[in-house]
Amino acid sequence: MEFFLFNITLILLGGSLGSFASMLIYRLPLSEKEVSIIKPRSFCPNCKEQLSIWQLLPFVSFIMARGQCKNCHQKINIMYFVNECLMAFLVLYFTHITFSSYFISAAMLAIVFILYIQSVIDFQKLLLSTPLSFLLIIIGIIINFKWEIFTISLDALLGLILGYGILFSINLLYRIIRSQDGIGSGDFLLLGGIGSVFGASSLGPILLMGSSLTLALHILKIKTETKLPLGFGIGMASIFYLNMFAWIKYH
Template sequence: MISALHLLFIFIIGLVFGSFFNVIGFRAPLKQSIVRPRSRCPYCHDQLTAIELIPVISFFVQRGKCRHCKRRISFLYPMIELLTGFLFAAAFFLIGWEFELVVVWTFMSLLLIVFVTDVTYMVIPNKILLTFAAIFLVERFIIPLNPWWDSLLGGVIALLIPLFIAMISKGGMGGGDIKLFALLGFALGTQTVLLSLFLATFYGALFGGIGLLLGIVQKGKPLPFAPFIGIGTLTAYFYGEKILNSYLQLLK
């Protein structure tokens, strides 16, 4: 049974993981170690004390500024922490104690880390993709998709279609995005990854169009695509069946 206490517990664990995803996301693209040195302010290099490392709370207590030099801390930190807490708890709520939950937490972790790297540096590091490839390989060996070869098919299709889109759109999709899709195809199977690709493109175009009208997005300046891949994949994974069924109803 899922109680409110379970959900709260997982939410808090999620906040802590989110804090770790920030460290990975901000450091990995700079080829820095994720364990050493301890967290510091990126501006004045003041080493953060335990009280400054509490997820979400520290950020708001310090009003989004470094305690030492008073410079602004990226809003991404509390946002990723809260998102991780929320998504981890939501996944548990929707799936329950199944082994599949581990796979879902894994792909959520990947999507949150590349959210940080892509928004901050416009890259999706190979090291992160390779690490998660190894984890997915083990997970899908223990609980394969049905049928098992859907992982291979999903991986290949999710490599070829984005590659084709990248070739005809010339720069609409980067190499990191393509590899990320291939990995998600392996983990989630053909149907989910195809829908995710479609939705990510749709969300990206929608956001780009509205952003251009509102003047938030500059013309010709590429948008980080990983956040849209994230939202697309979550929608496809949790609501894919519903979306496809209502689409098929429309065709009748």
């Protein structure tokens, strides 16, 4: 019974994180000064009607509303519900795979949370949040310098420098040849944050997987724009890398 209640608590926590992730994904790319991550209260993106506390409940609100806004009856983006379900799964997964340490579980979930939000924003808007990338760097430096959870402190520092420097150098060369940027500066910072978490040795596999995934989006016509979401690719590749790390070390 205790195990069941524990899992229910984790699912509710994950659903709440998914709801929060949806809010960040929607609001962080907005340029309007009157909308921030703090205010106003959550509202329908279509009619701007503020949502009641019951309309904010994870899982239940979407199902009870049948995927529609109560006020304007417009369809609610299914990704809100998907984010809640996915984060609930990730909370369950990483908590149980690192069952010996809730601190390590929390650290991994914080990293996944940031990477997921960055990936979705970049996929949808071709933008990356600078504050979230800086937060990822801070987390990477603290957990590796203090506890060496993923790698030693020197490797984390090298990962930060090389992660930023590799993409910066590639873009600089491209700019010299083509007189325009080929990679967004947000990608430099994101890969630097990833390097600070997993270390310099992780950058090769993550860049290979990430660039392959990004290229696949274009080949499969999922993304047909001239600009491609490299941040999405390296973000998803980093989540996969973290999963492999956790599976090998703690399973």
